Amino acid sequence: MPYEFKTVRQVEFYETDMAGIVHYANFFRYMETAEHAFFRSLGFSIAARQAAPAVGWPRVHAECDYVQPLRFEDEVEIHLLVAQKKSKSLSYLFRFRKLNATPPVEVALGKLIVVCVTHDRHGKMSAAPIPKAIAERIQVAPADLLP
Amino acid sequence: MPYEFKTVRQVEFYETDMAGIVHYANFFRYMETAEHAFFRSLGFSIAARQAAPAVGWPRVHAECDYVQPLRFEDEVEIHLLVAQKKSKSLSYLFRFRKLNATPPVEVALGKLIVVCVTHDRHGKMSAAPIPKAIAERIQVAPADLLP
Amino acid sequence: MPYEFKTVRQVEFYETDMAGIVHYANFFRYMETAEHAFFRSLGFSIAARQAAPAVGWPRVHAECDYVQPLRFEDEVEIHLLVAQKKSKSLSYLFRFRKLNATPPVEVALGKLIVVCVTHDRHGKMSAAPIPKAIAERIQVAPADLLP
Amino acid sequence: MPYEFKTVRQVEFYETDMAGIVHYANFFRYMETAEHAFFRSLGFSIAARQAAPAVGWPRVHAECDYVQPLRFEDEVEIHLLVAQKKSKSLSYLFRFRKLNATPPVEVALGKLIVVCVTHDRHGKMSAAPIPKAIAERIQVAPADLLP
Numbered sequence: 001m002p003y004e005f006k007t008v009r010q011v012e013f014y015e016t017d018m019a020g021i022v023h024y025a026n027f028f029r030y031m032e033t034a035e036h037a038f039f040r041s042l043g044f045s046i047a048a049r050q051a052a053p054a055v056g057w058p059r060v061h062a063e064c065d066y067v068q069p070l071r072f073e074d075e076v077e078i079h080l081l082v083a084q085k086k087s088k089s090l091s092y093l094f095r096f097r098k099l100n101a102t103p104p105v106e107v108a109l110g111k112l113i114v115v116c117v118t119h120d121r122h123g124k125m126s127a128a129p130i131p132k133a134i135a136e137r138i139q140v141a142p143a144d145l146l147p
Numbered sequence: 148m149p150y151e152f153k154t155v156r157q158v159e160f161y162e163t164d165m166a167g168i169v170h171y172a173n174f175f176r177y178m179e180t181a182e183h184a185f186f187r188s189l190g191f192s193i194a195a196r197q198a199a200p201a202v203g204w205p206r207v208h209a210e211c212d213y214v215q216p217l218r219f220e221d222e223v224e225i226h227l228l229v230a231q232k233k234s235k236s237l238s239y240l241f242r243f244r245k246l247n248a249t250p251p252v253e254v255a256l257g258k259l260i261v262v263c264v265t266h267d268r269h270g271k272m273s274a275a276p277i278p279k280a281i282a283e284r285i286q287v288a289p290a291d292l293l294p
Numbered sequence: 295m296p297y298e299f300k301t302v303r304q305v306e307f308y309e310t311d312m313a314g315i316v317h318y319a320n321f322f323r324y325m326e327t328a329e330h331a332f333f334r335s336l337g338f339s340i341a342a343r344q345a346a347p348a349v350g351w352p353r354v355h356a357e358c359d360y361v362q363p364l365r366f367e368d369e370v371e372i373h374l375l376v377a378q379k380k381s382k383s384l385s386y387l388f389r390f391r392k393l394n395a396t397p398p399v400e401v402a403l404g405k406l407i408v409v410c411v412t413h414d415r416h417g418k419m420s421a422a423p424i425p426k427a428i429a430e431r432i433q434v435a436p437a438d439l440l441p
Numbered sequence: 442m443p444y445e446f447k448t449v450r451q452v453e454f455y456e457t458d459m460a461g462i463v464h465y466a467n468f469f470r471y472m473e474t475a476e477h478a479f480f481r482s483l484g485f486s487i488a489a490r491q492a493a494p495a496v497g498w499p500r501v502h503a504e505c506d507y508v509q510p511l512r513f514e515d516e517v518e519i520h521l522l523v524a525q526k527k528s529k530s531l532s533y534l535f536r537f538r539k540l541n542a543t544p545p546v547e548v549a550l551g552k553l554i555v556v557c558v559t560h561d562r563h564g565k566m567s568a569a570p571i572p573k574a575i576a577e578r579i580q581v582a583p584a585d586l587l588p
Binding site: 313355 | 473499566
Binding site for chain 2: 018019020021024025026028029032047056058059060061062063064065066069123125
């Protein structure tokens with residue numbers, strides 16, 4: 001459905017730190033991975049420079065609540081949910097679940113707010129309406145799916 | 148003063164992404180850098196395994212608001228402020244200022260909540276009171292410094 | 295076969311830099327990913343702390359030749375080949391192929407030399423013979439597969 | 442002197458991995474840091490887009506020999522030496538020394554070969570002579586400084 005996307009990845013050694021767990025900043029990389037795969041699932045690329053006009057999606061807000069650590073070789077499901085859709089921005093939630101636990105357990109909860117921007121020919125960004133082709137394909141998740 | 152710390156770093160090439168700006172996840176690395184340098188400024192190390200008992204500082208919450216992008220070779224000041232001190236946790240704010248702008252401009256605002264933990268001999272973490280020697284050295288910043 | 299392993303990954307946005315291509319240091323992360331998946335394919339984990347004695351695999355040499363850049367969303371195959379097996383070390387080659395090219399094209403060639411080590415109870419590492427169970431499972435690739 | 446450059450950095454927590462040491466791929470980031478600071482010491486920026494024509498410096502080869510691990514809060518000196526200067530490429534050596542050891546100890550030895558390129562208006566790279574202003578400023582290190 002165009003309001004959610006799930007992807008699974010296995011924790012890499014280089015994503016851990018000396019505490020033996022996934023470094024907290026990497027959860028934001030995981031969110032991005034899910035966001036971009038969500039876009040691909042809709043038939044778009046987050047970096048579609050060939051679009052006219054090309055749009056970008058800088059973040060204006062990012063956050064994460066950490067409940068349990070992730071470790072090397074853990075399998076983590078990142079479940080993206082569209083929480084809000086405005087004319088120029090999108091808000092996503094991300095539920096991180098460790099799948100190699102019995103039962104699987106939610107280990108973190110993330111949030112991103114991204115703004116649709118265009119660049120003028122000097123590279124200056126300004127907020128712009130989400131292109132219609134994209135906006136039409138994205139829905140807000142049903143309230144009961146949102147935490 | 149034991150309620151704040153400032154550090155300056157220059158944006159590295161490898162911290163940028165194909166959008167030509169510092170990747171948003173790296174702001175969380177910058178926060179950590181300031182947090183650890185703050186600890187060193189107090190005479191501690193965040194990874195003081197020699198302490199008895201050794202404590203760790205996992206994050207339970209992290210967030211960042213992004214106002215302006217940072218680019219390669221920008222000089223960024225990270226200003227840590229202690230926003231809250233509880234028996235088992237600390238809350239920090241981080242003001243990111245781009246110094247090579249006239250005048251310097253605030254480009255992002257971050258927040259971390261960290262919990263003091265000890266590990267039992269099986270490696271299991273549990274929240275613990277902040278060791279007295281550390282707690283005594285840390286103050287909460289005056290309200291007028293907090294955004 | 296226990297002398298090679300192939301894995302495919304898609305280039306992430308956060309792996310690119312402001313030149314619009316995968317940052318060169320990330321090829322070493324890709325090598326590690328293939329190395330660890332190779333170990334799992336043999337029934338081991340690179341971080342098997344439960345082994346007696348536990349062994350680690352620090353790198354003593356790493357190198358990479360770069361032929362063509364990789365970009366966001368490229369599909370890259372990492373083909374690990376065991377180039378040499380000594381009593382205490384392994385040497386791997388890595389052929390990087392961009393699959394979303396017609397025909398697929400080799401974009402880089404990597405090499406890692408890793409040493410089997412044990413840690414004494416103070417954490418000090420020393421080289422050690424590769425455990426028999428592991429050494430028996432690993433073969434050197436036929437010469438005609440090695441570049 | 443325009444054939445060498447030294448920079449010192451302190452190992453960050455996020456640069457370590459679960460083995461408790463600096464992840465091996467990060468040494469290539471450290472090399473880059475020294476390379477770019479070397480350029481700045483000559484009055485250039487590695488990313489000088491304002492040059493006419495703008496040049497880039499992709500790597501064609503990178504390697505590192507690891508002798509001893511680096512750990513959190515270690516102070517590491519990265520000593521860049523120009524090993525070779527050709528019309529279209531430069532070769533650098535990097536000596537990594539851990540300063541907080543008595544006496545300081547060499548922990549790694551790196552090498553980079555970078556090629557000077559220009560981009561045509563479609564973004565395609567091709568090797569190009571090093572701009573005279575840059576080439577004139579860079580010398581090859583005396584043989585007795587090279588390992």
